[in-house]
Amino acid sequence: MPASPSTARAINDRLALRLLQQQGSLTAGQLKQLTGLSRPTVADLVERLTDAGLIAVVGEAGEQRRGPNAKLYGIVAGRAHLAALDVRTEGVSVIVSDLVGSVLAEASAPIGGDAGTGPAVEQAVALVERVVKEAGADRLHTVGIGAPGLIDPASGELRDSTGLPEWHRSLVAALQERLPEARVIVENETNLAALAEQRDGVAADRDTFVLLWLGHGTGAAVVLDGALRRGASGGTGEIGFLPVPGTTGLPSAVDCEGGFHSLAGSAAIVELARSFGLPVEDPSAPEPLAAGVVGRAVALVAGNTEAADRDAQAASADRFLDTLADHLAVGAASVVAILDPGCVVLGGEVGQAGGEALAARVEDRVRRMSPLATVVRPSGLGGAAVLRGALLTARDAAQDELFAPRDR
Incomplete structure (x- = not known):
């Protein structure tokens, strides 16, 4: 059954808006070529979208010819403002x-652990409001939040998690109260990192992959056939609780100590470096301390340092990276054996700091442990992937609403 005229118009409008979002400003002639629609149909949709305040003339095509140049149309970027938050145990980052x-x-x-729930929430909300003001935004349309912990798939809310600050859960409610017109979306930080790597990072050529998050803690995100998988309770990828050899015990339902976290968490990596005699810097550094340790080890092995005892330190760093790769491969090979993703991304600040040097070592070990061909890649975005993924989520949600087919 053919679509009604109003439905066909709505579909055409959405197609044109998506093209403008993906490719930037376009002329009516370029829209005609890309959509395959007739010239009168394109003229009608341009008029409708202009009247709706979704697109506007942003310039002229640079063609040198007699007569007026073709008008360039673009999405009205100021039609909506978005915010993205990366909520960590030790602080918050915001972009608008x-x-x-x-x-x-x-x-x-930074937000100190001794700040208390109320003051911590107020500090985080005040930061959001300040950034919104600096951006010149009157109000926010959508807010995307990345946070550690489980997201309830039914309610979309951050679940209470042992070991995480109480202010995390209170922050979401406070933002919704202070920004009543905004839609607030919460997602697990590792899932957002995977979304960013899939859209803008090292997994852009992959429909199926696993991102192994290596930051202060550990986690995993699973993308199968292009879709993010969350699981029945939102816990897909809680790899920190995976029982593994080489630890002193077993994890419990409320504590991942004894699981993979005990091999690959930031504290475990720092202790491993100390055991090889590698220098460890000030733990007050803003990035996970492990990221700095791993980055310096990679530089030592590559010969990019001028330390007096560089050769001795390089040998220790090489052994440290080998042992760290052994630890990471235990978790990666377990995921590979179950899901056969074909690609594992070492994400987070630690994965980015390790670069190709660490990824190649992990890949070599996974290939020796599993018959399933798997490439291992270092993150292209590191810790910034969470904010990027939160922004992409907010943008997609806002555009889905504003670009939704409607009867005009």
């Missing part, structure tokens, strides 16, 4: 963008 994703303002702030 326009509808097409251009960042207008950003800031980060």
Whole structure:
């Protein structure tokens, strides 16, 4: 049964908006070529979208010819403003963008564990409000939040998790109260990192892959056939609880100590480095301490340092990276044996710091442990992937609403 005229118009409008979002400003002639629609149909949709305030003339095509140049149309970026938050145990980062994703303002702030729930929430909300003001936004349309812990798949809310600050859960409610017109979306930080790597990072050529998050803690995100998998309770990828050899015990339902976290968490990596005599810097550094340790070890092995005892340190760093790869391969090979993803991304700050040097070592061990061909890649975005994924989520949600087919 053919679509009604109103449905056909709505479909055409959405197609044109998606093309403008993906490719930037276009002329009516370019829209005609890309959509395959007739010239009168394109003229009608341009008029409708202009009247709706979704697109506007942003310039002229640069063709040198007699007569007027063709008008260039683009999405009205200021039609909606978005915010993205990366909520960590030790602080919050915020960015505010326009509808097409251009960042207008950003800031980060540490939040101490002894601040108390109320003051911590107020500090985080005040940061969001300050960044919104700096961006020149009157209000927010959608807010995307990345946080550690489980997200209830039914309610979309952050579940109470042992070991995580109480202010995390309170922050979501506070933002919704202070920003009543905004839609607030919460997602697990590792899932958002995987979304960012899939759209803008090292997994852009993969429909199926697993991202192994290596930051302060550990986690995994599973993308199968292009779709993020969350599981029945939202817990897909809680790899920190995976029982593994080489630890002093077993994890429990409320504590991942004794699981993979005990081999691959930031504290475990730092202790491993100390056992090889590698220097460990000030733990007050803003990035996970392990990321700095791993980055320096890679530099030592590559010969990119000028330490007096560089050769001795390089040998220790080489052994450290080998042992760390042994540890990471235990978790990666377990995931590979179950899911056969074909690709494992070493994400987070630690994965990015390890680069190709660490990824190649992990890949070699996984291939020796599993008959399933698997490539291992270092993150292209590191810890910034969470904010990027939160922004992509907010932008997609806002555009889905604003670009939704409607009867005009």
